[in-house]
Amino acid sequence: MEIESQANNHEEEFNKQKTVQKIFLKRMILLMNCAILSIGNTGGPLLLRLYFIRGGKRVWLSCWLETGGWPIMLIPLLGSYIYRVRKSKEKAKLLFITPFLFVAGAVLGVLTGVDDYLYAYGVSKLPVSTSALIISTQLVFTAGFAFLLVKQKFTSYTINAIVLLTVAAVVLGVRASSDRPNGESKMEYFTGFFMTLGASALYGFVLPMVELTYKKSKTKISYTLVIEMQMVMSLFATAFCTIGMLINKDFQAIPREAKAYELGEAKYYTVLVSNAIVWQFFFLGAIGVIFSASSLLSGIMIAVLLPLTESLAVVFYHEKFSSEKGIALALSLWGFVSYFYGEYKQTKQLQQSIIESKTNTVVNASSPT
Template identity: 45%
Template sequence: MDMEIEQEGNYNKPKKLKNFMSIKTLLILIYCIFLSVGQISGVLLVRIYYLHGGKRKWLQSSLLTAGFPIFILPIYISYVKKKTNNNNIRFFVTPKLAIFSAILGILFGICSYLYTIGASYLPVSISSLLSSTSLAFTVIFAYFMVKHKFTHYSVNAVVLMMLGSIILGLHMNGDRPIGESNGQYTLGFVMTIIGAALHGFINAGVEYSHVKAGVVVTFDLVMQIQFLISMFSSLFCIVAMIINKDFQAITRETEEFGLGQRKYYMILALTAISLQSMMIGCLGMIYCSSALLFGIVNALLVPIQQIFSVIFLPESFNSDKWMALAMCLWGFASYFYGEYKDNMTNKVTKTKHATLPDQV
């Protein structure tokens, strides 16, 4: 009798595991959609803001996480539901994870500011290529922080993406916007690279915080982490806005905005929605999978951003950008193939171990 119950329990374990994996895959797909829509539309809207007279960099930085209060409702509903069901499972994040979230939130605020400087001076076709190097930095930091192994494919991806950035740096004068000095263009270039490096560190840091916290990843946990990181990032940017007197300058900026006051506020609102969507997708993918998967998807979105920037913005796509894009895609393909090969090797190894007869 006991043996039958034990066998039935063992039979149900693979089914439960399969259901868990299918839910996890669905969540990753949803987060991927959030990331794609938010990143493509958000970057275009930020550039439109600057092209038509916008100058507030800390204001744009704050929009990345300004929508964090939207997390309160689903977190509250989930809490009430678990309390009603008398669920004794820990609901709120641990103090250690909360501290990690606060640090990562401040770093996100700094990273957003660096990217904003780049977006204010660089065309989208350039800034998106440079920001895609965050995958290379993620690979490097993930190796040191969460012990992801270096492979020939990952090293190849890092080198190719760096070479693409160097090509853009050596031939950057040909695509400088009218009225923009060489110093401003160079500043935007350098700040975007530094932002990509910090972004890579943050991606690995989010995964590191989860590993060190030693907690099971659940939907509730991901929502709370996103809320905390977004809140601290927003608070950091708001303090900077107060110091920089951005709130007093908004009224004047709306009057001078090239598309009019109504469209000024509309662009800010849509930018906040888009960037918050991107933030949800970013953190969700890292917690449900890994920082490296997020980096791969982020790099894959680059050519799509290039197409939209040429269609909707006054930008060209010259031979240097084509070469840099080719290197970016080559690096992405190399890394993706390496990950695919490793996964197939691990599956074959597990299958062999599973088919070996039990030793007596």
């Protein structure tokens, strides 16, 4: 009996260590994806705006750049394949994506392409600080669609955050034209405003749809599969934008635009390539966070990086920081703090309930029958 008890204790300890390792690995993947998302979410809008303020005028080209760097995903996929081959010492599976996930990725990719166009048009007309604040409303749309599609549960803190972000967007829209760039009409400005808001709503729908796709899939979702899914989405988004470029004759205009670019021809192509690379960080990070946590957290991370994007736009591009933006930013930060405080309290309550449950189990086990 003693040997059997020791064996059980050893097995229990082994299982605990295995569980701890899995939790640690999942957290590390989450942190890595948060870092990747941070790079893309701050660098992407700044580089895209740099293209426009220095003489770039092609909206279809700029939206193509948001997903046109998808071949970069082949690098981590190749690394994953080599690792699997060396680990198993057998012929490893080349791809994990199933027909269902491929079709879903294609549909979501086209929607992402539409979203890219809406966002690129908005950025071409608005200062980065303004477009970033509008994009913060994405959290509201993500939360709403997450509730409808994946039955996301909300706390009072989450609802408070959503309300505050909505009010922030309204405050920004009341006197939004006060920071209208020189030479731009009110119609152009407000068209950019609402196009950016539309991009926010559409991507707020895409994120929960990715999570729903994972849940509906009958295959095990690995991080390699997440990269494959992102590559398919980017491929079809790029195909959609390529059609727009062909119709608008953007390919023929690139050499002419490069010669007239304020920073010079070489830097023009550097800006284009940098855009393509950095935006891949954004998309991979976004769906990586969904894989590690949820679509709601992905939306929150995108919104949380708003103050950093705001600050960098003011520093690098000397954009005006009006009182309306200040109020909207304060409300946004208040909303973020509210959400994270709610998550902190919920986690503490969950930990406390687990401890109490374990204590009661021990007490019951030690009580005489």
